[in-house]
Amino acid sequence: MNALPHSGTIQRRPTGRRADRKLLGIYLNDHLAGATAGTARATRLVRTARGSALGRAIEPVAAEMARDRAALLDIMRDLGVPVRRYKVCAGWAGEKLGRLKPNGHLVQGSPLGVVLDLEALRLGVEGKAAGWQTLRRLGATDERLDPARLDTLLERARRQQERIEEWRVRRAEEVLAATVG
Template structure:
């Protein structure tokens, strides 16, 4: 057990073979802000699409995204990295602000709103996968990181990307389809 796990404090200098914990803390808290926004966006999309084919496809993805956020919190705890609440709040607020965009309709939603939500989810999942891959590399020198768990998270992100991309393509084709006059 090292001094970090005994005291719970972060250290700014790396020990041999491990990451700079101050920078890793910033990195993981940034990912947590993104995970907070992604969880909210996925949950909202699942609620809006409930009962439709899209909803049935997105509901399990939204549930997994919430589990992934919890996994990130577990990993941060295992590493002794404190959660920076202001970043979590920024992620939450950023997602809410992202809803306040002109959508081409005076009242109600636009078919493009679902496309934008799916594109935002896809980008978030890609970022999350990159974060898991970074941690997977670090697991080679840090026994606190479970390589098998990270492999599972990477694979789950890949499946999420496939599902979201399939539905993004369907929605864009539907939203931008021209109608015969």
């Protein structure tokens, strides 16, 4: 923000490393909130689909998502970015509130709910991949960011996208095909 000193001239606050660090902290904490919500959503989907082909396909993805969240926490620690608990709580609460959407069934889950869960997971993984890509680029000038680790995380996100998309398309066709035509 600009300040007006007694002399009547405008002075600008210095920008630089401190401002960038603050923005990086906001960015990474927003990703942590998303990772918290995504991990909870994936875990719940695995639990509700337990014993099915979908459950078996998504279970390793959910485990990877939990490891990715832990990796993000490690990266934040390496960068000296503090965790903002309120954002983590907001991600957790947002995932819980997202379950309250009308789904065409009053008491039990709806087959449409699984499609929407898979779509939410896919969007979350796309956001995570974008975050890894951003950090990978920042790693060119910040030695605290390990390019090889970020490449691994990015590749894992791409595999997760493929697996989730495969099942999203399959379930959407199963659930919605009867309503079209």
